[in-house]
Amino acid sequence: MSIQTPTSPERGDFIREIVAADVRAGRTETVVTRFPPEPNGYLHIGHAKSICLNFGIANEFGGRCHLRFDDTNPEKEEQEFIDAIEADVRWLGFDWGEHLHFASDYFEQLYAWAVDLVRAGLAYVDDLSADEIREHRGTLTEPGMNSPWRERPIEESLDLFARMRAGEFPNGTRVLRARIDMAAPNINLRDPVLYRIVHAAHPRTGDAWCVYPTYDFAHGQSDAIEGVTHSICTLEFEIHRPLYDWFIENLPVPSRPRQYEFARLYLTYTVLSKRVLLRLVNEGHVRGWDDPRMPTISGLRRRGFPAEGIRDFAAMIGVAKSDSVVEVGMLEHAARDVLNRTAARRFAVLDPLRVVIEDYPEGQVEEMEVANNPEDPSAGMRKVPFTREVWIEREDFMEEPPAKFFRLAPGREVRLRSAYFVTCREVVKDAAGEILELRCTHDPATRGGSAPDGRRPKATLHWISAGHAMPAEVRLYDYLFSRPDPGADGRDLFADLNPDSETVLQGALVEPALADVPAGETVQFERLGYFTPDPDSTSGHLVFNRTLTLRDTWARLQAQGRHDTA
RNA sequence: UGGCGCGUGGCCCAACGGUAAGGCACCUGACUCUGGAUCAGGGGAUUUCAGGUUCGAAUCCUGACGCGCCAGCCA
Numbered sequence: 056m057s058i059q060t061p062t063s064p065e066r067g068d069f070i071r072e073i074v075a076a077d078v079r080a081g082r083t084e085t086v087v088t089r090f091p092p093e094p095n096g097y098l099h100i101g102h103a104k105s106i107c108l109n110f111g112i113a114n115e116f117g118g119r120c121h122l123r124f125d126d127t128n129p130e131k132e133e134q135e136f137i138d139a140i141e142a143d144v145r146w147l148g149f150d151w152g153e154h155l156h157f158a159s160d161y162f163e164q165l166y167a168w169a170v171d172l173v174r175a176g177l178a179y180v181d182d183l184s185a186d187e188i189r190e191h192r193g194t195l196t197e198p199g200m201n202s203p204w205r206e207r208p209i210e211e212s213l214d215l216f217a218r219m220r221a222g223e224f225p226n227g228t229r230v231l232r233a234r235i236d237m238a239a240p241n242i243n244l245r246d247p248v249l250y251r252i253v254h255a256a257h258p259r260t261g262d263a264w265c266v267y268p269t270y271d272f273a274h275g276q277s278d279a280i281e282g283v284t285h286s287i288c289t290l291e292f293e294i295h296r297p298l299y300d301w302f303i304e305n306l307p308v309p310s311r312p313r314q315y316e317f318a319r320l321y322l323t324y325t326v327l328s329k330r331v332l333l334r335l336v337n338e339g340h341v342r343g344w345d346d347p348r349m350p351t352i353s354g355l356r357r358r359g360f361p362a363e364g365i366r367d368f369a370a371m372i373g374v375a376k377s378d379s380v381v382e383v384g385m386l387e388h389a390a391r392d393v394l395n396r397t398a399a400r401r402f403a404v405l406d407p408l409r410v411v412i413e414d415y416p417e418g419q420v421e422e423m424e425v426a427n428n429p430e431d432p433s434a435g436m437r438k439v440p441f442t443r444e445v446w447i448e449r450e451d452f453m454e455e456p457p458a459k460f461f462r463l464a465p466g467r468e469v470r471l472r473s474a475y476f477v478t479c480r481e482v483v484k485d486a487a488g489e490i491l492e493l494r495c496t497h498d499p500a501t502r503g504g505s506a507p508d509g510r511r512p513k514a515t516l517h518w519i520s521a522g523h524a525m526p527a528e529v530r531l532y533d534y535l536f537s538r539p540d541p542g543a544d545g546r547d548l549f550a551d552l553n554p555d556s557e558t559v560l561q562g563a564l565v566e567p568a569l570a571d572v573p574a575g576e577t578v579q580f581e582r583l584g585y586f587t588p589d590p591d592s593t594s595g596h597l598v599f600n601r602t603l604t605l606r607d608t609w610a611r612l613q614a615q616g617r618h619d620t621a
Numbered sequence: 622u623g624g625c626g627c628g629u630g631g632c633c634c635a636a637c638g639g640u641a642a643g644g645c646a647c648c649u650g651a652c653u654c655u656g657g658a659u660c661a662g663g664g665g666a667u668u669u670c671a672g673g674u675u676c677g678a679a680u681c682c683u684g685a686c687g688c689g690c691c692a693g694c695c696a
Contacts, residue, residue, distance in 0.1 A: 068634090093696050128695060185694055192692055196623045199692090230694050240624045242692050251694035270696045294625050294691050316626085318689095323632085329696095371644065373634045377627050378689055385633070385645050395658060430658065461656065470654060504654050515654050582655045608656045 068374035070315050074112055074285055083284045086118030089156075090144065091274070091288075093125045094136035094258070096329040097344040097351045098143045100365070100386070101320040107369035108317070109287055110149040121154035121281055127273045129257035137258065139344070143352035147362050154281070158273045159259045161280055165268050166220065168276060168306045169231055169249055173212045177305055178249060179205055180215040181232045188230070191237070192245055198238035199245045205234065219252055222265045226252050231266075235301065243298045247271055275299040279308035286312045289319040290376065320372070321380040323539040325350045331548060340552060341535070347589075347600045348535040348556050358532065359577035359587030359602030361397070364390035383534070387603055394577055394585045394602070399427045399434060402472075402517045403565040403580040403599075405529055407446040409492035409521065412477060415443040420520075424503070425473040439566055441474050444521035446564050448582075451516050452493060454482055459612060461513035463493070470515040472581065476501040517581045524564035527597035530589065531558040565597065577602050 067075075077083050088109040092098060098106075113120035122144060126132050144151070158165075172178035181204045183191065193199030216231055218224065231250035239245055249272040254265045278286045286299075293316045303311060321327065327350055335341050335349070345353035355365065368389035372381050402425075421441045428434035447463070456464040463469045468478040481494035500507050504515075535556045542548030565580075571594075572578055577587040584604035592598040604610075 072637095091696090095696080125696065131695075188694075189692075194623085194692060198623095227694065232694095242624080245692085248694050253694080267694095269694075274696085290626070291690055292696085296625090318627085371633080373644095375627095375634065377634095379633065382632050382645070388645060391657095400655080426654090429653095429655080459656090472654060511654085514656075517655075579655085579657085582657070584657095605655075605657050610656090612656085 068317075069376070070108070070285070070287060070317060070374055071112060071115070073315060074116060077284070078116060085282075085284070086113060086116040087121070087282050087284045088113050088118065088287060089121040089123045089278065089281065089283050091123045091125045091277075092140050093128070093131070094133060094140060095128070095131040096136060096333055097139050097349075097353055099327050099329075099332065099349075099351045100322065100325075100355065100368075101327040101350075103147060103352060103365050104320045104369050104372070104374075105287070105289070106144055106147055106149060107366055108374055111369075112285070112287075118284075119154060120149070120151060121156055121283070122151040123154075123156040123277060123281065124158065125270065125274065125277075126157050126159045126257070126259060127267050127270060129253060129255040129267065132258055134258045139353065143356075146356060147352065147365060156277070156281060157259055158268075158277045159257060161273070161277055162260060162264055162268070164280065165273060165276055166250075166266075168308075169268070169272070170213065170216065171306065172233065172249070173209060173216060173231070175305070176209060176234065178212070178231055178233050179207055179209075180212040180219070180229055181205070181246075182229050185227060188248075192242065193237070195242070201237050202232070202246070205237075205246070216250070216266075219250070220264070220266050222254070224252055226254055228252060233272075233298075233301070241294060241297055243271070243295050244301070247298060271295060271298050272302065275302050275312060275314070276306065276308055278312035279303060279306075279310045282310050283312045284310075286314045288314060288316055290316045290378070291319075292316055316376070317374045318376055318378050321378070322350065322386065323380055323382050323384075324534040324536050324541070325383060326536065326541050326548065335535075340549070347530070347532050350535075356575070357587075357590065358600055359585055360386075360390045361393045361577065364393040367393065380540075391585070391603055391606075394579065396430055397428075398577055398579040398585055400425075400429070400579045400581050401566055401569050402439060402519050403527070403529070403563060403569060403583065403586070404446045404448050404517070404519050404524070405531075405560055405563045405580075405583065406449040407519075407524075407562065407564050408449040408452060408490065410445050410447050410477070410495055410518070411492055412443050412445070412475075412495050412497050413480070414496045417443055419443065420522075421474075421502075423474050437568055439473070439568070440520045440523045441471075441518075442520040442522050445471065445518040446521055446524055447471075447493075447516050447518050449490075451514075452479070452490070454490070459609075461609075462516065463514070468498075468512050470501070470504055470512045471518045472515050473504045474502075474518065475499070475504070476506060476510075476512055517583075519564050519566050523567055525567060525570055525597065527563045527565045527569070527599055529560040529563040529586070529599045529601065531560065531601045532556065533558075563599075565599075569599075570594065570597065579605075 090109045110120045181202045191200045230248045232246045235244045237245045250266045345357045347358035422438035423441045424436045425439045452463040475497040477495040477497045483492045536551045537553035538551045541551040585602040586599040589598040589600045
């Protein structure tokens with residue numbers, strides 16, 4: 056069950072208002088929704104919006120939400136996707152209880168209803184080819200033409216349909232069509248196809264069938280069978296609603312579901328098209344469906360995004376009917392908000408620079424007490440070893456610091472977090488001028504990180520004892536696409552791929568406590584951002600993925616070129 | 622030129638005839654042992670446009686314009 060951000064059922068989005076009104080008017084006793092993925096790919100953040108909507112409504116109204124796979128096209132669907140989808144929905148925090156369903160569970164009933172339609176003169180077997188059907192369909196502005204088989208005797212259609220099921224005909228030779236109106240302005244009503252012949256093994260029903268219902272014929276009836284009261288889908292199905300209703304009205308279904316449509320999610324710097332995601336995976340642009348750069352649920356999980364942050368994001372963006380593009384920044388905000396509250400703080404140095412504290416006793420090791428999470432005192436403290444030689448971040452030192460650079464510089468004193476104040480006395484370089492190490496001194500009176508005389512350095516740095524540091528690989532991630540609107544204006548989508556979306560750092564060093572971060576946990580590397588162990592990580596070779604950076608005023612100033620080198 | 626939808630600050634979204642709310646982003650200040658977080662404040666909207674109804678319109682009506690979706694035996 057989720058901890059959805061509370062929304063007043065009376066004053067939520069337009070769908071919640073409809074549900075609330077239906078409940079109030081007694082049109083439904085129990086609210087039943089469903090999340091209906093086709094198992095032909097992995098779930099992405101757009102699906103998360105739908106999942107949160109459907110399960111959220113069911114939870115809020117004390118109803119239930121089914122997980123139903125729309126598995127009516129065996130040529131594209133796979134068990135792998137079914138398994139991954141179940142795992143992703145569960146990870147997001149939702150529970151379908153006993154209600155795991157498949158459209159394929161209803162194939163027999165659906166077939167029987169198709170036969171009913173034929174008997175009623177409302178459907179017929181058409182011998183036209185796919186091309187001929189298209190030619191007969193007409194265009195957006197011209198009506199279609201009736202198929203020559205439209206008036207074929209009911210008995211003949213019945214016989215042919217039975218033989219289609221029996222496997223007597225090859226793919227594409229015949230279809231079952233509804234008999235509605237070839238001149239309907241809504242093209243979906245121009246005798247839509249109900250059944251097609253597909254000789255292919257189905258992940259669930261194997262080769263029990265060689266005729267499969269289309270989405271239009273399967274979806275609403277599946278809803279009706281399950282007692283779904285509110286069938287919520289995205290806008291592109293709006294035009295299908297008259298057909299959805301037509302089936303419900305012309306078939307002896309056990310309940311009367313209603314379809315409602317909302318705008319699907321679009322995100323800047325992101326592509327949410329299964330077709331494109333599939334290509335990114337198949338063409339090797341990413342490490343797989345769960346690549347940390349992918350907008351898939353599994354990718355976000357591997358990246359270290361908390362499920363709660365994704366739920367919060369869904370609540371934040373709302374539900375409406377106008378097409379819109381949400382800034383990824385909102386997703387990031389939602390994730391940071393959760394992570395700031397919950398992530399344990401740790402020290403890690405991505406690009407190490409050696410600091411020798413000349414006046415610190417050689418061989419001495421002090422266990423410094425460091426807060427695990429200043430936002431959450433209950434997270435407690437940990438001990439971090441401090442010695443004469445420590446690593447700091449190379450970018451935390453500048454030999455000739457510009458005006459607004461507050462960190463370490465020659466002669467300047469800074470705080471090593473929860474340890475000591477140190478002052479840079481000397482910069483040691485090699486023949487090429489590359490900085491090898493910094494020679495510093497410390498103030499013993501500042502042990503623990505604060506000075507008795509109350510002086511306060513402008514900067515606090517994270518650090519790692521040289522003798523205790525553990526090597527780690529760190530993978531830095533940026534947007535997969537370098538433009539907010541990938542592929543817009545006719546550009547090739549793949550030309551918009553960000554060449555720097557992944558940067559692998561091999562020389563990072565982390566504090567000992569980072570050796571055993573459990574999989575699935577995201578921690579904060581102080582001052583750097585949030586990181587999570589990658590599945591590739593082993594005790595012998597630590598690997599961390601950067602989930603997000605922290606908000607960084609200095610970086611922003613630099614990017615704006617607002618600092619001068621004075 | 623057919624049908625179905627949709628147009629509210631940079632972005633998302635509310636307002637249900639009574640005079641534009643909130644979030645994200647942005648800017649400023651305070652505070653700070655993370656240049657993080659937090660707190661306080663700020664800028665920014667003649668609600669696509671034009672008519673009409675009304676004492677009063679983002680809300681209702683008409684028209685225009687713009688955008689999205691539909692001509693799979695995909696979902």
